[in-house]
Amino acid sequence: MARRLGLQTLEISSGAYIIGNASMVGQKESEGPLGWCFDEVMKDDLIGEDTWEKAECRMFKETIELCAKKSGISMEEVQVVLGGDLLNQIITASFAARDLERPFLGLYNACSTMSESLAIGSLLIDGGGFENAVCATASHFCTAERQYRLPLEMGTQRTPTAQWTVTGAGATMLAKNSATPNPRVTMATVGKVIDLGITDANNMGAAMAPAAADTLVAHLRETGRTPADYDLIITGDLGTVGWKLMAELCKREQVELTKDVYVDCGAEMFSPQQDTHAGGSGCGCSASVLNGLYIDKLRKGELRRILFMATGALLSPTSSMQGESIPGISHAVCIEAP
Amino acid sequence: MARRLGLQTLEISSGAYIIGNASMVGQKESEGPLGWCFDEVMKDDLIGEDTWEKAECRMFKETIELCAKKSGISMEEVQVVLGGDLLNQIITASFAARDLERPFLGLYNACSTMSESLAIGSLLIDGGGFENAVCATASHFCTAERQYRLPLEMGTQRTPTAQWTVTGAGATMLAKNSATPNPRVTMATVGKVIDLGITDANNMGAAMAPAAADTLVAHLRETGRTPADYDLIITGDLGTVGWKLMAELCKREQVELTKDVYVDCGAEMFSPQQDTHAGGSGCGCSASVLNGLYIDKLRKGELRRILFMATGALLSPTSSMQGESIPGISHAVCIEAP
Numbered sequence: 001m002a003r004r005l006g007l008q009t010l011e012i013s014s015g016a017y018i019i020g021n022a023s024m025v026g027q028k029e030s031e032g033p034l035g036w037c038f039d040e041v042m043k044d045d046l047i048g049e050d051t052w053e054k055a056e057c058r059m060f061k062e063t064i065e066l067c068a069k070k071s072g073i074s075m076e077e078v079q080v081v082l083g084g085d086l087l088n089q090i091i092t093a094s095f096a097a098r099d100l101e102r103p104f105l106g107l108y109n110a111c112s113t114m115s116e117s118l119a120i121g122s123l124l125i126d127g128g129g130f131e132n133a134v135c136a137t138a139s140h141f142c143t144a145e146r147q148y149r150l151p152l153e154m155g156t157q158r159t160p161t162a163q164w165t166v167t168g169a170g171a172t173m174l175a176k177n178s179a180t181p182n183p184r185v186t187m188a189t190v191g192k193v194i195d196l197g198i199t200d201a202n203n204m205g206a207a208m209a210p211a212a213a214d215t216l217v218a219h220l221r222e223t224g225r226t227p228a229d230y231d232l233i234i235t236g237d238l239g240t241v242g243w244k245l246m247a248e249l250c251k252r253e254q255v256e257l258t259k260d261v262y263v264d265c266g267a268e269m270f271s272p273q274q275d276t277h278a279g280g281s282g283c284g285c286s287a288s289v290l291n292g293l294y295i296d297k298l299r300k301g302e303l304r305r306i307l308f309m310a311t312g313a314l315l316s317p318t319s320s321m322q323g324e325s326i327p328g329i330s331h332a333v334c335i336e337a338p
Numbered sequence: 339m340a341r342r343l344g345l346q347t348l349e350i351s352s353g354a355y356i357i358g359n360a361s362m363v364g365q366k367e368s369e370g371p372l373g374w375c376f377d378e379v380m381k382d383d384l385i386g387e388d389t390w391e392k393a394e395c396r397m398f399k400e401t402i403e404l405c406a407k408k409s410g411i412s413m414e415e416v417q418v419v420l421g422g423d424l425l426n427q428i429i430t431a432s433f434a435a436r437d438l439e440r441p442f443l444g445l446y447n448a449c450s451t452m453s454e455s456l457a458i459g460s461l462l463i464d465g466g467g468f469e470n471a472v473c474a475t476a477s478h479f480c481t482a483e484r485q486y487r488l489p490l491e492m493g494t495q496r497t498p499t500a501q502w503t504v505t506g507a508g509a510t511m512l513a514k515n516s517a518t519p520n521p522r523v524t525m526a527t528v529g530k531v532i533d534l535g536i537t538d539a540n541n542m543g544a545a546m547a548p549a550a551a552d553t554l555v556a557h558l559r560e561t562g563r564t565p566a567d568y569d570l571i572i573t574g575d576l577g578t579v580g581w582k583l584m585a586e587l588c589k590r591e592q593v594e595l596t597k598d599v600y601v602d603c604g605a606e607m608f609s610p611q612q613d614t615h616a617g618g619s620g621c622g623c624s625a626s627v628l629n630g631l632y633i634d635k636l637r638k639g640e641l642r643r644i645l646f647m648a649t650g651a652l653l654s655p656t657s658s659m660q661g662e663s664i665p666g667i668s669h670a671v672c673i674e675a676p
Contacts (some may be wrong), residue, residue, distance in 0.1 A: 001339075002467030007417065010467040051660050079345065080528060087654065090446050091662075094531060094652035103346050103528035106652075106667075107453060108428050110444040116443060120458065127465025129340030129348040147656075166554050190418060190441035193432060228504045292620040314436075314444075316427035318485075322389050324429075327436045329444075 002126050003210025004068065008189045008215070009257070015184035016122035016174040017215040018335070019132070020071025023292035024063045025165075025284075026141065026167030032270045037125065037292040038168070043165065045142050053087065056140035059095035059169045064136050067171035067291075075100060077165035078173075080124070082110045082117040082186030083136040086144055086165075086283055102134075110312030111208075111237050112191065113137045113168060114287040115331040118308070119188035121174045122333065132177045138169035139282030148201075150316060161203040163239045164276035165237060166269055170287025172295065183298040183336030188333050189219040193314060196328035201320050205242020205266070205278055208311040213249035215309060219332050220255060227261045231303040234294060235330070236286030236310035239279035266288035275336060298337045305336045340464050344529045344560025346553070352523035354512040356637075356673070358409025359471070361630035363622075364479065364505030370608045375630040376506070377404060383480050383505065385428045391425065394478035397422065397507045405509035405629075416511075417663060418462070420455040421441065421474040422446045424482050424503075424621055431474070440472075441584035441604035448650030449546075449575050450529065451475045452508060453669040454626040455644070457526035459512045460671065469514045477620030482565035486539075486655060499541040501577045502614035504607055508625025510633065513616035519676030521636040526671050527557040531652060533665035539658050543580020543604070543616055546649040549666030550576060551587035553647060557670050558593060565599045569641040572632060573668070574624030575604035575650035583640050603627035626650040636675045643674045 002012040023038045030041040042059065049055040061084075066129055068075050081100060084107040085092035095105035109116045118134035124130050142152055144165035150156045174185065194211040212235050220226060227233060243264040247257045268289065269280035292307055297303045309332040317322070341349040354484035361376045380397065387393040396658070398421075406413050419438060422445040424428035447454045455473035462468050479491055482503035488494045512523065532549040533579040550573050558564060565571060576584055581602040585595045606627065607618035628646055635641045647670040 002465050004467055004469075005398065011510075012467075053656060053660060084446060088656060089654035091652070091654045091657045094665060094667075095657065095662065098531035098533050098652075101530060104531050104667065105445070105528060106447040106459065107444065108422060109442075109444040120443065120462075123462055123465050123467055124458075125469075127340050129342055129350075129461055129464075131342075132555065144527065193436035193442050195436050222476075223529055248621060262441045307381060312425065314429070314432035316425065318391060318426060319429045319433065322391060324433065327432060329432075329435075329442060331443075 002123055004291055008218045009222040010188050012122050012126045012186055014126055015177035015186050016125040017182045017184050018172055018295055019065050019178050019182050020173035021295040022063050022067035022070055022292040023170045023288040024059050025288050027030055029166055029168055032274060034268060034293060038288060044217050052140055052142040056092045056138055056143050057095045060092050060138040061099055063169040063171045064134055066132060067173050071173040072129040078102050078132060078134050079130050080105060080133045082107060082121050082133055084115055085137055086139050091179050101235060109329050110314050111283040112310045112312030113283050115308055115310035115333050118333045119331050120187055124186040125174055125176050129155060133174045134171055136171035137283040137287040139284035141165045141167045144282055147167050159202040160276055161278050163204060163266060163278045163281035164283035165282035166280040167320045168288035170283035170291035172182050172291055181336050183295060183337055187337050188335050189215055191215040191329045191331045193327045193329050195325050197323045197325045204281060204313045206245055207313045207326035208328035209238055209242040209245040209249055209310040212246050212311045212330040215330040215332050216250060217255060219255045227257055230305055230307050233262045233307045235264045237281040238264045238311055239266040241278045243267045278300055298335060308333050308335060339463055340440040343403055346556045347560040348454040349524050350460050350464045350524055352464055352526050355516035355520045355522050356510055356633055357520055358405050358511035359629040359633040360401050360405035361508045362397050365628050367504055367506055370607060370612060372631060376626060390478055390480040394476055396428045397435045398430050398476040399437055399476060399507045401473055401507040405472060405511050409511040416440050416470060417468050418443060418458050418471045418474050420445060420459050420471055420555055422451045424477050430471060430476055447667050448623040448652050449615050449667055450648045450650030450667050451621050452669050453646055453648035456523055456567045456671045457669050460523040460526055463512055463514050471512045472509055474509035475621040475625040477503050477622035479503045479505045482620055484516055487604055496615055497540040499579050499616050501604060501616045501619035503620035504615055504618040504623035506622035506626035508629035510629055518535040518601050521584050521633060521673050521675055524672050527553055529553045529667045529669045531665045531667050535663045537663045542619060542651045543577040544583055545588055545651050545664035546582040546666035547583035549574055550584050550647055550649045550668040553668040553670050554588060555591045557594060565595055568599060568645050571600045573602045574604045575619040577604040579616045581605045636673060639675055646671050646673060
């Protein structure tokens with residue numbers, strides 16, 4: 001039974017084991033500093049499909065299938081698929097779920113969906129009803145650019161604070177039991193929607209950093225922990241601009257985040273030479289980095305305990321055109337080594 | 339602890355009490371056969387806001403606030419908001435959650451989101467971590483038409499199978515404990531994504547009926563029940579076309595759905611004189627009817643046990659333009675009288 005530590009934080013008493021994890025990324029991502037850690041690299045943006053959207057859907061589906069394979073279970077044994085993506089009406093996840101033929105719960109918290117799915121999945125498993133749940137998200141540079149910004153064919157110049165939507169997917173298989181030693185999700189902190197009034201849709205790091213800071217401060221307050229209790233605190237896709245802002249906002253709340261303890265998947269994904277400006281974004285960013293890099297580090301014992309906080313900007317082109325500012329959200333899950 | 343009855347169905351042993359419910363609809367809905375049952379009626383499509391999207395957001399927020407009030411708890415006591423809507427990036431729910439300042443888990447399964455939120459909410463409460471959860475969805479005729487079809491100003495003619503997106507919202511407050519006798523959610527059946535190849539976006543009833551039939555058949559098989567075990571089986575928004583198809587598809591599986599036991603919120607919402615063609619749709623349709631009509635009937639003992647199955651079409655304009663067919667999904671929750 002989950003135990004409530006505060007308004008936002010729940011301790012997942014028996015824990016949900018991570019029995020498998022998989023990641024897939026695009027070419028550009030494979031050429032970045034983390035390129036070595038991903039399971040699969042797409043040979044191009046279409047991987048044989050006739051649209052980018054269909055390619056994104058296939059990436060989502062194949063990452064889940066690979067995750068099941070690495071978990072040592074068949075797709076037929078998977079009890080529920082939890083996930084979403086950035087496309088309107090989360091068609092990536094929905095159409096993939098059609099092909100996977102598994103019970104499906106669609107989620108949307110923008111780029112925070114990976115940690116949302118892990119929080120809900122862990123709680124559902126802890127609640128006794130599910131033996132396993134696969135949590136997944138994906139994003140694709142080409143589909144996101146055309147939906148949220150401008151058609152790629154226009155070759156529009158990007159602003160210095162702009163981030164590069166990661167072409168990538170990540171999937172995590174949670175399970176009630178584990179035959180071998182595996183990392184466990186032991187806590188979840190559900191985020192609130194926070195909006196400090198940022199209106200520049202090309203500065204998502206700044207829009208999301210306040211939500212990440214709010215969730216982290218709530219998590220530490222409700223658990224009585226400090227950043228020193230974590231080997232790493234990992235935000236999703238604040239990028240280089242949001243990463244600095246996050247540290248600043250936390251400092252105001254007397255939470256010191258040093259470079260040893262605090263990293264951001266968006267800031268880590270690309271090298272400065274790759275010309276992505278403020279780094280990576282998209283829900284495939286944190287999903288692929290968590291499942292490509294950090295879960296394996298926990299499994300090997302290189303990390304003992306991490307706080308994974310995917311970060312989402314809850315805007316739409318319509319809300320921005322109607323003059324709304326950009327609200328953010330961040331859910332956190334604590335994952336511990338075996 | 340939830341108990342698994344089959345791949346898709348969970349029994350929620352201790353149950354989640356429905357301690358409050360609220361509904362709000364637009365003018366046209368208030369003039370229909372169910373007009374008398376809703377808590378609030380919007381005086382016009384904008385209710386003082388400058389865009390329809392903002393009006394939809396306000397409707398979502400005010401319905402939740404009313405639900406909390408009717409539940410006898412303050413918004414500050416609400417532990418989590420679970421919900422979504424039909425707009426891109428679920429901005430209705432996200433911006434409402436910003437103003438409500440509560441932990442938020444965004445969901446998207448199109449018009450099936452109301453039963454998705456009740457399924458997840460009940461399981462989370464049963465899992466022990468939450469004392470309460472408010473589940474809500476909304477839709478608005480004007481925002482949905484412009485996003486999914488064509489601008490209203492064009493006055494486009496509608497096809498005979500077209501449905502009318504309901505302007506409405508519904509919210510249900512689930513709680514672990516209840517001081518007074520209240521209905522309880524006692525089972526949840528998580529739907530699969532089903533697609534029989536319908537490609538006409540003006541015939542959503544036909545696209546969703548196979549998913550509803552699939553979920554109902556799975557629910558009956560896994561629980562060992564028959565339709566006679568329910569006072570009512572209620573689908574979300576199949577409309578008059580989908581309602582008939584649903585009965586036909588179930589008949590092929592040896593499940594007889596008579597008019598006494600099977601109703602559809604979309605088919606009930608408007609009278610033939612209101613010229614909506616195949617009836618109501620939108621996630622506010624089943625949400626407002628469940629929360630306006632059926633939960634109160636359960637509370638009064640006029641119904642003993644219902645199966646509520648909101649139904650969603652997981653298309654987007656992009657998927658349709660790329661030649662994809664329309665997958666559907668339906669989640670079911672069993673709700674029982676005190």
